[in-house]
Structures are given as structure tokens and as C-alpha cells.
Amino acid sequence: MANTDIEARKQELLNQGYTxxxxxxxVLTDAVMHYCPxxxxxxxxxxxxxxxxxxxIQDKTVGVSPVGCSVLAYxxxxxxFQEAAHGRAPALATAIKRLNPDTFVFxxxxxxxxxxxxxxxxxxxxxxxxxxTMIFVNNGIYGMTGGQMAPTTLIGMKSATTPYGRRVDLNGxxxxxxxxxxxxxxxxxxxxxxxxxxxxxxxxxxxxxxAFENQKLKKGLSFVEILSNCNSGWKMTPVQAxxxxxxxxxxxxxxxxxxxxxxxxxxxxxxxxxxxxPLTVMQ
Amino acid sequence: xxxxxKLMKGNEAIARAMIASGTDGYFGYPITPQSEVMETxxxxxxxxxxxxxxxxxxxxxxxxxxxxGGAATGKKVATSSSSPxxxxxxxxxxxxxxxxxxxxxVNVMRGGPGLGTIQPSQSDYFQSVKGGGHGDYQLYTxxxxxxQEMYDFVFDAWDIAFKYRNPVLILSDGAIGQCMExxxxxxxxxxxxxxxxxxxxxxxxxxxxxxxxxxxITSLELESSRQEVxxxxxxxxxxxxxxxxxxxxxxxxxxxxxxxxAYGSSSRIxxxxxxxxxxxxxxxxxFRLITLFPFPTKQLAEVAKxxxxxxxxxxxxxxxxxxxKIATSCGVKTEHFGRFGxxxxxxxxxxxxxxxxxxx
Amino acid sequence: MTEEIIxxxxxxxxxxxxxxxLAYSGVMQDKEVSWMPSYGPEMRGGTANVSVxxxxxxxxxxxxxxxDTAIILNQQSLDKFEHxxxxxxxxxxxxxxxxxxxxxxxxxxxKIAATAKAQELGISKVFNMVVLGGFLKxxxxxxxxYIHEGLEHSLPQxxxxxxxxxEEAIEIGKGLIEPVQTL
Numbered sequence: 001m002a003n004t005d006i007e008a009r010k011q012e013l014l015n016q017g018y019t020x021x022x023x024x025x026x027v028l029t030d031a032v033m034h035y036c037p038x039x040x041x042x043x044x045x046x047x048x049x050x051x052x053x054x055x056x057i058q059d060k061t062v063g064v065s066p067v068g069c070s071v072l073a074y075x076x077x078x079x080x081f082q083e084a085a086h087g088r089a090p091a092l093a094t095a096i097k098r099l100n101p102d103t104f105v106f107x108x109x110x111x112x113x114x115x116x117x118x119x120x121x122x123x124x125x126x127x128x129x130x131x132x133t134m135i136f137v138n139n140g141i142y143g144m145t146g147g148q149m150a151p152t153t154l155i156g157m158k159s160a161t162t163p164y165g166r167r168v169d170l171n172g173x174x175x176x177x178x179x180x181x182x183x184x185x186x187x188x189x190x191x192x193x194x195x196x197x198x199x200x201x202x203x204x205x206x207x208x209x210x211a212f213e214n215q216k217l218k219k220g221l222s223f224v225e226i227l228s229n230c231n232s233g234w235k236m237t238p239v240q241a242x243x244x245x246x247x248x249x250x251x252x253x254x255x256x257x258x259x260x261x262x263x264x265x266x267x268x269x270x271x272x273x274x275x276x277x278p279l280t281v282m283q
Numbered sequence: 284x285x286x287x288x289k290l291m292k293g294n295e296a297i298a299r300a301m302i303a304s305g306t307d308g309y310f311g312y313p314i315t316p317q318s319e320v321m322e323t324x325x326x327x328x329x330x331x332x333x334x335x336x337x338x339x340x341x342x343x344x345x346x347x348x349x350x351x352g353g354a355a356t357g358k359k360v361a362t363s364s365s366s367p368x369x370x371x372x373x374x375x376x377x378x379x380x381x382x383x384x385x386x387x388x389v390n391v392m393r394g395g396p397g398l399g400t401i402q403p404s405q406s407d408y409f410q411s412v413k414g415g416g417h418g419d420y421q422l423y424t425x426x427x428x429x430x431q432e433m434y435d436f437v438f439d440a441w442d443i444a445f446k447y448r449n450p451v452l453i454l455s456d457g458a459i460g461q462c463m464e465x466x467x468x469x470x471x472x473x474x475x476x477x478x479x480x481x482x483x484x485x486x487x488x489x490x491x492x493x494x495x496x497x498x499x500i501t502s503l504e505l506e507s508s509r510q511e512v513x514x515x516x517x518x519x520x521x522x523x524x525x526x527x528x529x530x531x532x533x534x535x536x537x538x539x540x541x542x543x544x545a546y547g548s549s550s551r552i553x554x555x556x557x558x559x560x561x562x563x564x565x566x567x568x569x570f571r572l573i574t575l576f577p578f579p580t581k582q583l584a585e586v587a588k589x590x591x592x593x594x595x596x597x598x599x600x601x602x603x604x605x606x607x608k609i610a611t612s613c614g615v616k617t618e619h620f621g622r623f624g625x626x627x628x629x630x631x632x633x634x635x636x637x638x639x640x641x642x643x
Numbered sequence: 644m645t646e647e648i649i650x651x652x653x654x655x656x657x658x659x660x661x662x663x664x665l666a667y668s669g670v671m672q673d674k675e676v677s678w679m680p681s682y683g684p685e686m687r688g689g690t691a692n693v694s695v696x697x698x699x700x701x702x703x704x705x706x707x708x709x710x711d712t713a714i715i716l717n718q719q720s721l722d723k724f725e726h727x728x729x730x731x732x733x734x735x736x737x738x739x740x741x742x743x744x745x746x747x748x749x750x751x752x753x754k755i756a757a758t759a760k761a762q763e764l765g766i767s768k769v770f771n772m773v774v775l776g777g778f779l780k781x782x783x784x785x786x787x788x789y790i791h792e793g794l795e796h797s798l799p800q801x802x803x804x805x806x807x808x809x810e811e812a813i814e815i816g817k818g819l820i821e822p823v824q825t826l
Binding site for chain 1: 307308310336338340341342344345346348349350351352353354355356358360374375378382487488489490491492493497498499500501502503
């Protein structure tokens, strides 16, 4: 439906006495998202767009999209955008911000992009304390290429390249890159959130807002991990996938702040890994 | 800084030209024999003076992608490296070409393959002008043969890069990089103001004002028919470069029976060999390539019509010779002479090669 | 006039800076110059050498394999470069540490005991300028005033107070050089 049609239909409904409860954020474009229904990318996009809108920084924001499911993120955000080679978004963002210190720069990456092929760029951008916002969507799998093992795939979890489940002796451990970068002095704010229910969405939005506010205050690097399901890659319905994520991803990737205002949060053990956690059955 | 007469290394000349030509950013990673580029920039601290950003990256992979990020905001951004580092950058180069981002890359070549040697070589010709990365793309490639050209070509690079929205490669080698020669510096060109940036790079991603659609820098096009159209556009751009931006130098070619074809430091050695040949009464000329892409195909073909033989001199196993043969349609006896692996041929060897391979 | 020179010795003997001061002096006198060093691991405590060309005409190759003059400061360099001097050319060497004297009969050979003299006078830091003085005595290809300018441009400003000492060393070298074999 064209934009004008949408506006006309909306007006018609309002005239009939309906109340507007939900509307598209102006920082998102009218392009129809290609994400699978139920996937966390769409919600995460919306939260970032809302924050940009609410902070009034649309004209100063430059985003960097990865290679992976969110490669086309530039089509959905109505801000200037660069599309990076696989894993290199933090390098692009480093230069964008250093050459244009008045802009707000954010990267948007998945687990394969940020924690496998782009590990070096991730760690060094974090370690330099670049004054940028990094958004990391972790669904434990390579979604776009068809569900292969990611660095964050859980032990025992099935994927196209671990058809009998991930084995430590063969594939090593799931990489908790968020905990890892939290130990670097260059990171100022490190948190893990999720978007599977309204309460989680509200917390995730607050985290993204904080990450952008930190950039405004020139505090250094803010890093927000968003746990997401990959219902098509996991071969589940969206509802099952969210349940599975809560039961299996969250024990390994606990939700909450890891580092706030440059200080590790008390009682957060960044070395902890739930290796003994038995997976609930995957379909 | 105003015009001055200096004695300077080629690598230092590159760095000083970057500052003087209004470059906004440099991102690099140390590698012999070009580390003086970043060392000079760090010592000069241009961020205090012109506002130029200089950063040592964690790898060449990162530095070329920093070039991508910075240059895609419509600023003049450069990097430099040597052969193994340039190999690591190939992914970035094809993305830069594919996203049509103007920028400057300097390769101070050393011998390969692999880690090879740190001594001068010219064995990256194919990598520079025949792809290197994937896809149909070209880098405008300048081959300086003196310290003065190392300096001047940085200024020229920015003109071409922004005129065509294309990466420019300065292909040098360890000999020119490490050599000190006389250099006339130029008056400083200030870095672009915000208004100039917006005028010269309206496609840049610096933050979307309310009065324009968002700018997107990408090399992705999932729709094949549109990707083909885009590829035609790139090819048209390269064709225009071939038409308008070819550069070369001819010395003593008018009456020459034989010519050397060479670029960079090999052309200097060939020039000495030419002088030695002329002293012996052999009429030798030198056709020096300045642009490797676009290759001076027509101009070389014209010269080749009246010579008896061509000796291609290159510090490689014979790469440039393929383009020389294409230019002349193999219509004249053409041979290669080169040393490689970091060995620089002597003028005497070059002259002997001419006598043994061509004249005999 | 074209003078093609190789200066060779141990790293740390001031080989590269001697070449640079000579080349910069040439620039100041509006000559064409080139300065081409050996570089890389061989310089770490090993031998160092630099080719310097000073000419009235455009210089073709900065990389050369025969020389009008070889200035030699250790045995390895003598072994390496004695045969690269053009017939009728000039070889200057410091006898310090030399165990095998040069044997060519078709070149001019001079020696300059710069190491010993510099130690004696306590001016080891400007040893290389003593050697340069010896060379300039035999081949005055750049004028004294331009040497001064060359020193100014080669040395950082904080070391300009050392220029008189460098110039004195050059004068000492001029008096120190002695013929071994002249054609």
C-alpha cells in the first residue's frame, strides 16, 4: 500500500472513532521488512529507530549494516547507512566517528559477523573505546546462509553444519563475546537483553537508549547484545522458538547488565559458562 | 607550509603529500618497506594542524575497512601498505570499487609470493590492474618513478578519485619508497570545509538532512538485472578513464630502433641502460608507463609501428609484458627482462638483455 | 658532472647520515641528487650502505652497481665493493679493522685513519664527518657553504649547536687523507 493510501485509510478509521494505539516510527522507512515473522530483528530495528527519533538525532545518525540476515538494514532505517564487508562494521564505524565526531554512529551485527569473522575488529574497536554504539543480535545460528553453526551455537545444539549437535571436542565452546569485551577497559556499557515479550522489549529499549545517550556524552563504547530466536533456522514456530530461547539460550547467555558506567556489575561472573546445562529437545 | 626544496624519502613524501593535499584521514598498519608513511604522519601530528585523523589499525583488513567507512562519508581518506598487506586488503578494494568510494591506496611493493622478501619488487602488477579482488572492477593505478612523483601523484589521486568516484592506487616499490631525492613541496591545500564536502560528495553518509532521502553506501544488489546495469555503468566509467586519463612518458622514442617499456623504479634503471646503449651507438628509447590502468594502449601501439623490438623491464617474472603484447597485437618482437624476489636488475644487465634477447 | 658514490660500513658508523649530509648539500647547491640505502634486517648491527649520486643532469637510475667513488669503513664492505669501483675510480678506506688491503691496480686508493683520529680527539660522534672531509678534499663536488646548509637541513634544529664541530671534523679529514696508490 502506498504511503498516501495508508494515511487516507488511517484518517478514515480515526473518523469512525478508532483510537491510534500503534504507528510506524518515522525513522523507519516504508520498505517491507524481509525478516521472518517472529524474528527479533524487526523489533530491534524498531527500538533503535524509536530511540533515534526520541533523541532527535535522525539527521546526525550513520548506521553500519553487516553481512547476514540484517544485511539490508539500510533499507529499513531512514538514516544514512553503510553496508560493510562481512565482520568489518566496527572498522567502518571507527573511521566514520573519528572523521565525523558530531555524528551518532551505530553498528548492527549478528553473531557470525561480530563474533566469528569480525572478532578482531570487534575486540579492537571495543579496546580502543571508540565512541560508538554496537548492537549485537545473537540467535546462535547463521540465519541467512541456511542455519549453519555460529560461534554462539550452544553445546548439543543442532545446525546445518552440526547435524548431530555441537560437540566441544569438535567445535569448541560457545563464545560469550559480550562477557569477553566487558573485560576491556575501552568498553563503557555492556548489556545483554532480549525482545521476546513486552517486558523484555521495554528493557531492551532502555538499554539501547542508554547506549546512544552514552555516545552523546562521549563516554566510549556501548555494546548491547539482543538475544533473538531464529525460528526458521531452529525449525520451530515463533512461540516455540521463544520458549526454547528462554529455556536454553538464557542459561548460557544470562540477561542483564554486565558493565555499567565503565564498571563491571557486582555478582556478574564473566567467566561463567553453563557447559553442563542440558538442552531441552530441539525439534 | 609553502613551497620548499627538500631532500626526502619516497615514503615520507607520500605522508607529507597527504597532509599537504588536504587529506582527512589515514588508517594503516606497519609493514616494511613503507612504515615511514605512518611514522612520518604520527611524528607530524597533523591532527593538531590540519585536523587530519591518523590511526594505527589492528590489521590491514581493518585499515582498508576504516578507509571504506571514512571515505564513504565523502572525505579524503587514504591507506598505505606493502604487498602482503595489500593482499589482505583485496576484499576491501573490491567493496570500495563496488560501492564507488573515492579513496587512495598506496602499495610500496616488495618481493613475493607469500611473506617473500622485504626488498623491492614489481610483482603485484596483475593484482593491481587485473582484479586482485573479485568482480569486474578497476583501480586507477599510478606508478611513480621518483620521489617527486610520489608526492605529486597524491594530489593527482584526489582529483581522479572524486571525479570518477573510484579508488586510486599508487603502485610504488621499496626502491622508490626508501630512496631520498630532491623534492619541491607544494602549498598546502586546506581540508574541505563542511560545505565543500557536501558539494563534492553529495552521495556521502554524514547524517541525512530533512531535505534529502537517506544516502546508502553499499555494493549489494540482489536483483541481477539491476546489478548488470550497474556493472555497465562501471565499465563506462573505466572506458572514460581509458579515453581521458592515460599518462605516460616517452624518451628518445622518435628515432629509436628499440624501446624499453617499464614503469616505476625499473624505468629509472632502463633509462640508465638507454643512455649506455646510446653511448654505444644503439638507438634505444624508453616508453615509461605512468598509468598502469588505464594502460596507454594506443600510444604504445603507435610507437611500436616503427621499432624493431621491445624489451619489457619489470621486477617480476613478466606481468606487464602481457599488456604490451596486447597493445602491439604481438606485431613486434617483444621480450621480458626482470629480476625478482627482491633483486633489482642493474642497468648493465638490462642492456645485455636487450642485446641478447632483442638485437641478436 | 655526475658522481656516483657508495658509502659502506657497519650500522652505527654514520654511513647513512654521511650520505644524507652530502646529498642535502648537493640539493642546496641546486644539483640533482639521489640517496639509496640498503635497508632491512641487515642493518640491525650488520653492514649498512648507501649509494649517493650527485649530478648536474636528471638522474636516471638511483640504483647503480658501479661507482666513481667507494668510501669503505669495514672489511666486509671492502670485500663487497672493491670490485664495483669503475676503472680509474676512487677507493677511500679507513684502515681501522682492515686485515686485507685493497688489491686493485686500476683505481686510485686513499686511506683515512678517521677512527683513530676521532678517538684521539674525543670526537667519535663526528667520525663520519672526518671521512666526508677526506672525500671532499679529493673531490670538491659541493662547496663549503652548501655543506653548511646541508648540515642545517639534515640535523634537527636542537642539534644545530653541533654544526661547528661537524665542520671542524670535515677540515680535520681534509688534512688526514693520504694516498696509497695513484694512477
